[in-house]
Amino acid sequence: MAPKKQVEEKKILLGRPGNNLKSGIVGLANVGKSTFFQAITRCPLGNPANYPFATIDPEEARVIVPSPRLDTLYDIYKPKAKVPAHITVYDIAGLTKGASAGEGLGNAFLSHIRAVDAIYQVVRCFDDAEIIHIEGDVNPTRDLEIISNELRLKDIEFATKHLEGVEKITKRGGQSLEVKQKKDEAILVRKIIDLLENGQRVANQTWTSKEVEIINTMQLLTAKTSIYLINLSERDYIRRKNKHLKAIKEWVDTYSPGDVIIPFSVSLEERLSHMETDEEREEELKNIGAVSALPKIIVTMREKLDLISYFTGGPSEVREWTIRRGTKAPQAAGVIHNDLMNTFILANVTKFEDLVELGDEATVKAQGKVAQKGKDYVVEDGDIMYFRSGAGKN
Numbered sequence: 001m002a003p004k005k006q007v008e009e010k011k012i013l014l015g016r017p018g019n020n021l022k023s024g025i026v027g028l029a030n031v032g033k034s035t036f037f038q039a040i041t042r043c044p045l046g047n048p049a050n051y052p053f054a055t056i057d058p059e060e061a062r063v064i065v066p067s068p069r070l071d072t073l074y075d076i077y078k079p080k081a082k083v084p085a086h087i088t089v090y091d092i093a094g095l096t097k098g099a100s101a102g103e104g105l106g107n108a109f110l111s112h113i114r115a116v117d118a119i120y121q122v123v124r125c126f127d128d129a130e131i132i133h134i135e136g137d138v139n140p141t142r143d144l145e146i147i148s149n150e151l152r153l154k155d156i157e158f159a160t161k162h163l164e165g166v167e168k169i170t171k172r173g174g175q176s177l178e179v180k181q182k183k184d185e186a187i188l189v190r191k192i193i194d195l196l197e198n199g200q201r202v203a204n205q206t207w208t209s210k211e212v213e214i215i216n217t218m219q220l221l222t223a224k225t226s227i228y229l230i231n232l233s234e235r236d237y238i239r240r241k242n243k244h245l246k247a248i249k250e251w252v253d254t255y256s257p258g259d260v261i262i263p264f265s266v267s268l269e270e271r272l273s274h275m276e277t278d279e280e281r282e283e284e285l286k287n288i289g290a291v292s293a294l295p296k297i298i299v300t301m302r303e304k305l306d307l308i309s310y311f312t313g314g315p316s317e318v319r320e321w322t323i324r325r326g327t328k329a330p331q332a333a334g335v336i337h338n339d340l341m342n343t344f345i346l347a348n349v350t351k352f353e354d355l356v357e358l359g360d361e362a363t364v365k366a367q368g369k370v371a372q373k374g375k376d377y378v379v380e381d382g383d384i385m386y387f388r389s390g391a392g393k394n
Contacts, residue, residue, distance in 0.1 A: 015117050027122035037059065040297065070311065073384070122229045156197065159196065159220070230264065329374070332385065348386040
């Protein structure tokens with residue numbers, strides 16, 4: 001008999017991101033975080049300046065998720081409004097060596113990181129005598145090590161305090177379910193402390209669904225999905241070369257395996273953001289032989305968090321909603337309103353491709369392409385959905 005084909009188990013992701021995805025921009029001081037924030041959000045918030053701690057309280061702004069599918073639906077439905085998906089981006093102040101011990105307002109900065117779903121970590125790879133580096137010179141792997149160490153040290157502190165609370169219950173003894181659960185939790189937390197002390201991040205490990213439930217309650221900094229944004233000079237970005245890139249990849253492969261590295265140029269993105277029209281930006285990019293990295297930076301974060309979209313459409317508006325892959329129909333309805341989840345009856349589901357091919361809802365219905373789905377239906381990326389509920393909310 002031929003051996004059974006092994007089914008690869010899908011890694012269970014940490015966190016609970018959804019329609020209100022929050023991502024924080026982190027890094028050392030003067031690496032381009034605030035300028036990147038201004039470029040990606042196209043707004044004048046943030047405080048780019050040539051000295052540490054120019055940003056103290058985090059600025060925030062919404063970033064629209066590029067969506068050709070939403071644009072297509074807008075053309076089909078011709079509604080009054082188009083509501084895209086978005087990411088809320090926070091410009092978090094620069095970390096410094098010793099932040100985990102409170103240096104440089106570190107405790108406040110680390111608490112801001114704790115509040116987001118994911119991290120854009122900006123790493124400086126450009127030389128500029130006019131922009132000081134807080135560590136004296138440009139050395140990306142050293143900077144990566146500093147940020148990694150500060151986040152890990154703070155997580156060790158968080159996990160140790162968590163363990164103390166768990167052990168208070170286990171020391172009661174007895175055979176109650178709570179004591180048994182807390183004993184298992186203590187084993188997990190000790191495992192987390194051990195891997196942190198050995199230079200690893202929580203997010204890059206494989207965890208069971210029960211372990212994920214516990215880790216999510218701990219709000220660990222190294223449990224956040226991270227994307228490493230490598231800030232190059234405009235010249236290096238256009239020619240796709242930089243002397244530090246190989247060493248950065250080796251560091252990420254060792255200490256943050258599986259995480260994404262995206263080279264970009266803050267100086268280029270800033271210059272493009274000051275142009276008045278998309279046509280001007282496209283013409284400039286064509287002239288220099290480059291593409292903006294911002295759409296990739298936005299979309300990749302959603303992909304890393306295993307987020308997908310479903311759509312609602314009608315004469316009033318078309319809207320894109322964000323859910324995690326594997327979400328069932330009632331929970332997807334709950335993204336719109338809790339009442340829709342609690343009183344869910346069924347969902348009418350149209351596939352995006354069918355609507356595009358047939359041209360309008362009437363033809364889709366006439367051809368029997370609208371499916372009625374119940375509570376166990378797992379929503380697929382691109383579904384166009386209309387929910388029916390017992391409360392009369394549709």
